[in-house]
Amino acid sequence: MDNIVYGKTEGIKKRVLEQLQSLYDLHLDQGQLISEELALLLRDISESIGREVSVYVDRKGIISSVSVGSDHAVSLQDTGSRRSLWRLSGITAIHTHPSGTSRLSGVDISTLKNLRLDGMAALAWKDAEAMPLLSLGLITDLTDDGVPVAEEFGPYSAKEAARIPYGTLLQTIERILGKKTRSEKTGKEVERAMLVSLHWGEDCSRYCVEDSVEELAQLAETAGAIVAAKFVQSRPKPDPVFFIGKGKVEEMALFAQQEDIDLCLVDDDLSPAQQRNLEQALGVRIIDRTGLILDIFAKRARTSEGKLQVELAQLQYLLPRIMGQGASLSRLGGGIGTRGPGETKLEVDRRRIRDRIGFLEAQIEKMKGARRTQQKAREKSRIKQVCLVGYTNAGKSSLLNALTHSEIYAENQLFATLDPTTRQLSLPNKEVCTLTDTVGFIQRLPHQLVAAFRSTLEVVKGADLLLHVIDVSHELHEKQEEAVLSVLKELGVTDTPILTVYNKIDKLPDHEGLKKRLDREESLAISARSGEGIPALIKKIASFLNEGKTEVTLLIPYTETKLSAQLHEKATVLSESYGEKGALMKVRLDKHDVKHYAPYLKEET
């Protein structure tokens, strides 16, 4: 550093110039606005030359430039330290008003705003011996268009100014500005969340605590929150009052305050009392794992049946939590953002919630009836039903798209799909089947949801074949696979044949090894993205659905037109030609149906 003094330095005595240069050697304490020493030096130099003197100080307290004259911007041009849109420049300007008050001028304020300075301070004094007074300008807000809003504080004596907790003040301001910018970007307030996961007991056989908290973070982001911190604690068992230990509670309460946290997500299910106690101790909203998943479901539900089911699950979750809850009732129910059962619904008492639950159950029951009828019709139509199941984000919807050339919603989000979507899939052997996409599963899927979605998930039960999609590129795919199988069991799906489909092989560095390992009959490696393995999968589905079928040629006399109509309905007619004696039909049908047509069987030639 050459200790350059910028600005109008002509005619300044060498002694004073040296004084100006020596300003570079002064360091402020980190987080300090000004020191008395600096204030007095600036006063003395400014008095002796009768001009303004400015210094720029960075966040570490180092003086990065010194200039003379009123052109503030001169030496700031090359600082280039504006870090991101909503951040301040990290530079504070301190300058003198040699003949006037410390009040900031219009130019001072606009420089503050234009350069997004941390602060703009002006010093003035009554006479050469007097203690300087300091006024401080800060950007404290942004307009809706993102224009900085400045405020002036002070004047303070130099002594007082030296004691302002300037660093903390700036952090707070940046947080406010940051929040404002984020919410402008997304059009809604983005909430800052801290996560906590408790490791207790010995059981780490399923998801380990770190993996689980990682998944919780993904869920939180899916729900639209920003994850500010993850806490993990080990304990022999949960604390009955707070769930986590008291020390952790204190640590997190402090963190919440310092970091402007809006909510705390707990990677477990809390008792209503624990939830209340934690909420009071931490001073932020508490959402437990089930609450969070319900929240995401609420956001995703599209069809009226899906919405009813989510509301039912939410109310059942809420019911035990609203006993004697006055003020915090509405807070408990709301999820991230403004979802959850609406405020008005939350204000009704338990009895009315019960009524609503009864109503929802009845509605869902009615829809179930309609669904059953559809299901029966499908079963009768002998069109085979294939159903996609798998862990959330495994690529079920992407696979449905790849197989049926559709464009249903597939996203790198947890629970992108809630409502089942059915498409027709044409198979090579002239057959068609239906392919249904379903909601993704997750480890420890809330039981309220399993119950509420039972009727939707009945398509899984009624399927002829399940394609279990696994994201083989995921570190924990084996645990995810187990989780899916256990939810299937919970749903009572035990007899349906399962074809295991290892997806996303394009993400694996080497998948030849995997393909070799998959010599099990009922598994397959594919990439829904690149299309690799899709033709093989289609073939496999076809042969699976045709198991127990056989192809025969029948000669149906013209007197038996009823029979040929029946064949068109029950079997797949591969070819048909008309001869003298009747219709020659090549058909594929269930082996045990062949006997019904025995008299008409024609020997293969």
Ligand SMILES: Nc1nc2c(ncn2[C@@H]2O[C@H](COP(=O)(O)OP(=O)(O)OP(=O)(O)O)[C@@H](O)[C@H]2O)c(=O)[nH]1
């Ligand atoms: N690289 C790669 N990415 C894939 C593949 N299949 C799916 N994806 C991506 O994985 C993410 C999840 O895909 P989806 O099809 O939405 O997954 P899903 O199983 O339907 O998820 P949910 O509906 O949330 O349960 C998306 O970002 C897809 O683009 C694949 O074969 N390779």
Ligand SMILES: [Mg+2]
């Ligand atoms: Mg999906």
